[in-house]
Amino acid sequence: EFAPREVEFYKRRYVSASKGNYDIYVVFVERGLSLLSQAGLLGYILPNKVFTAQFAEPLRELLAAGRHLEHAVHFGDAQVFAGASTYTAVMLLSKRPTSAADVAKVRTIDGWRLDGAATIVSVPGDSLSSKPWTFLGDAAQRLLQKMTRNSVPLGDIASRIAQGVITGADRVFLFDSTTAVVADGVVSLESVQLGERVELEQAVLKPVVRSGSVGRYRARPTVWALFPYEVEKGAARIFSASELDERFPRAWAYLTRNQSCLEGRERGRFRGASWHQYSRAQNLGFWEQPKLLVPYMVTRLATYHDAVDCFYFVNVTTGGYGMTCGVEGLTLEHLGALLNSRLMDWAFRQSAANFRGGYFAANKQYIEHLPIRLSSAGGAAERYWATTLAQLAAQAQSLRSQPASPTAGHDISRLTRDFDAIDRQLDRLVYDLYGLTDDEIALVEESTLSP
Numbered sequence: 001e002f003a004p005r006e007v008e009f010y011k012r013r014y015v016s017a018s019k020g021n022y023d024i025y026v027v028f029v030e031r032g033l034s035l036l037s038q039a040g041l042l043g044y045i046l047p048n049k050v051f052t053a054q055f056a057e058p059l060r061e062l063l064a065a066g067r068h069l070e071h072a073v074h075f076g077d078a079q080v081f082a083g084a085s086t087y088t089a090v091m092l093l094s095k096r097p098t099s100a101a102d103v104a105k106v107r108t109i110d111g112w113r114l115d116g117a118a119t120i121v122s123v124p125g126d127s128l129s130s131k132p133w134t135f136l137g138d139a140a141q142r143l144l145q146k147m148t149r150n151s152v153p154l155g156d157i158a159s160r161i162a163q164g165v166i167t168g169a170d171r172v173f174l175f176d177s178t179t180a181v182v183a184d185g186v187v188s189l190e191s192v193q194l195g196e197r198v199e200l201e202q203a204v205l206k207p208v209v210r211s212g213s214v215g216r217y218r219a220r221p222t223v224w225a226l227f228p229y230e231v232e233k234g235a236a237r238i239f240s241a242s243e244l245d246e247r248f249p250r251a252w253a254y255l256t257r258n259q260s261c262l263e264g265r266e267r268g269r270f271r272g273a274s275w276h277q278y279s280r281a282q283n284l285g286f287w288e289q290p291k292l293l294v295p296y297m298v299t300r301l302a303t304y305h306d307a308v309d310c311f312y313f314v315n316v317t318t319g320g321y322g323m324t325c326g327v328e329g330l331t332l333e334h335l336g337a338l339l340n341s342r343l344m345d346w347a348f349r350q351s352a353a354n355f356r357g358g359y360f361a362a363n364k365q366y367i368e369h370l371p372i373r374l375s376s377a378g379g380a381a382e383r384y385w386a387t388t389l390a391q392l393a394a395q396a397q398s399l400r401s402q403p404a405s406p407t408a409g410h411d412i413s414r415l416t417r418d419f420d421a422i423d424r425q426l427d428r429l430v431y432d433l434y435g436l437t438d439d440e441i442a443l444v445e446e447s448t449l450s451p
Contacts, residue, residue: 002024010022010024010027014026014027014030014031015030015058015059015061015062016029016030016056016058016059016062017030017058018058019055019057019058020055021055022055022056022058023047023053023055023056025044025046025047025050026050026055026056026058026059028044029042029044029046029050029059029091029093030059030062032044032093033062033063033068033093033095036093036095037095038095038096039095039096040094040095041070041092041093041094041095042092042093042094042095043090043091043092043093044090044091044093045088045089045090046088046089046090046091047086047087047088047089048074048075048076048087048088048089048353049087049353050089050091051072051074051089051132051133051134051135052132052133052134052351052352052353052365052366053353054365057130057131058130060128060129060130060131060132060133061129061130063093063128064125064128064129064130066097067097067098067099067125067126067128068093068094068095068097068098069091069092069093069094069098069101069123069125069128070092070093070094070098070101070102071090071091071092071101071102071103071104072089072090072091072092072101072102072103072104072135073089073090073103073104073106073112073118074089074103074104074105074106074135075087075088075089075106075109075112076105076106076107076354077354077355077356077357077358077359078106078107078108078109078112079109079356080109085356087353087354087355097125098125099124099125100122100123100124100125101122101123101125101128102120102121102122102123103120103121103122103123103135104116104118104119104120105118105119105120105121105135106118107119119137121135121136121137123135132351132365132366134350134351136350139439139440139443140350140443143436143440143443143444144347144350146434146435146436146440147343147347147371147373147434148371150373151371151372151373151374152371152372152374153368153369153370153371153372154339154367154368154369154370154371154372155368155369157325157326157327157330157335157372157374158323158324158325158326158368159324159325159326160286160322160323160324160326161321161322161323161364161367161368162282162283162286162321162322162323163282163283163313163315163316163319163320163321163364164283164312164313164314164315164316164318164319164320164321164322165225165278165280165282165283165284165287165312165313165314165315166278166279166280166282166314166315167225167278167279167314168265168266168270168278168279168280169193169258169261169262169265169279170314170315171192171193172191172193172226172255172258172261172262173225173226173227173278174192174208174223174224174225174226174314175189175190175191175192175200175205175223175224175225175226176189176190176222176223177189177207177208177221177222177223177224178222180224182202185201185202185203186199186200186201186202186250187199187200187201187202187205187224189224191254193258193261194257194258198250198254199250200226200248200250200251200254201247201248201250201251203247203248204226204227204228204244204247204248204251205224205225205226205227206224206225206227206287206310206312207221207223207224207309207310207311207312208221208222208223208224208225208311208312208313208314208319209221209222209223209293209311209312209313209319210222210223210318210319211295211296211297211298211317211318211319211320212295212297214293214295214302214304214311214320215295215298215302215304216300216302216303216304216340216396216400217304217305217336217340217393217396217397217399217400217419218304218397218400218401219293219304219306219309219311221309221311223314225312225314226251226254226255227312228244228251228255228276228277229278229284229285231284231285231287231288234285234286234288234289235285236281236284236285238274238276238277240273241273241276244276255276259275259276262275262276263275265279266279283322286322287310287311287312287313287322288310289310289324290305290306290307290308290324290332291306291322291323291324291332292304292305292306292322292323292324292325292332292335292336292339293306293311293313293320293321293322293323294320294321294322294323294339294362294367295319295320295362296316296317296318296319296320296321296361296362296363297317297355297359297360297361297362298359298360298362299357299358299359299360300345300448301339301340301344301345301348301349301360301362301367302339302340303323303336303339303340304336304397305332305333305336305393305397306322307332316363320362321362321364321367323335327374329386330374330386331386331390333389333390333391333393333394334386334389334390334393335372336393337389337390337392337393337396337426337429337430338372338373338389338430339370340393340396340426341426341427341430342427342430342444342445342448343427343430343431343434343436343444344370344430345448346444346447346448347370347371348360348362348366348367348370349447349448351366351369352366353366373433373434385429385433388429389426389429389430389433392422392425392426392429393426395422396419396422396423396426399415399418399419399422400419402415431444
């Protein structure tokens, strides 16, 4: 770990470290490049997130401006080093400007080692910038450009893309709801911090969904969060000690038992009257409104329309993002249908960071650029798209929420068939909305997961 003065020194000295937080290897790359002779080459083994991560934008801009990239090997989620989970790339940089770079995208390590098996993409030097380097083939590049035309980035559509709340003490504030026992407004829960069961008032608990328990058109809360706040009109106000003691005496007694732990967060920064607060105030009042929930770690881009549940996310990596819509006439059902489509999943994968097991990280930086096609003329055709997508999305979510029950005439196979049929209709509508050809549809469906 570097001392603060070292961090600031590198920020002043190196362009690659000049904006916000950074990983130290970007400085090594910049320094190595500066030491090359005019005929020199520089090879680096480094994390492949250098191609897409936000902190690496200054380095990518530096390399793109000088056209320094000559060759790269992108290993994706293939594991290069035994005994360690790493996501690796090799970059070969030239001091002299290059007209194009050859990029090898590796699927399996064994195939690459045995005969160099990889997808080779030629990337023109002038096509690179500070934006994520996705290294797309010609067909994929054309399709992405086609989707982008007459579309608006999701970040401009959304009025908010909010990350989950941050408690600073999850062991104190979070409880497994699957083992909870509820009776007369009081909930018996297992406290990880105390190692025993405690009783809390249900009214001071909020339902939390984890990244793994929310997906396309479905969400299931598995955690309860002790939430010492009152939310009114999108704003959160912390309860005082006396308010908690009077209204929620069980919760206050529990918090008091954990006072030393909560006061000790961040070297005592929370000592004082509000020692029972969460460690970050951002987004505390966001969650009790209609919104879309986008989980962070996914095998396929997914969202759930939370119309009335008031589900919460906690953190980003174990939760995700909540999203509201800021465009008049574009409903959350409509937007959710687009985000849950195979086409949008395909577009997301072109830049998202991938991990072992086929997982992708739905970071804000990877979803806010997704191209959303809006109705422009407001005529009958536009109303048809909007209405049909929203109606089918509502049906899909309704099917996902129905438990299998033979007595109610619901069985798993029938529910699955009905959902799959609607899902295919939605995908077809989205393909038509973006004007895809049969070849472009085949490209999408060959490289994305089926439902």
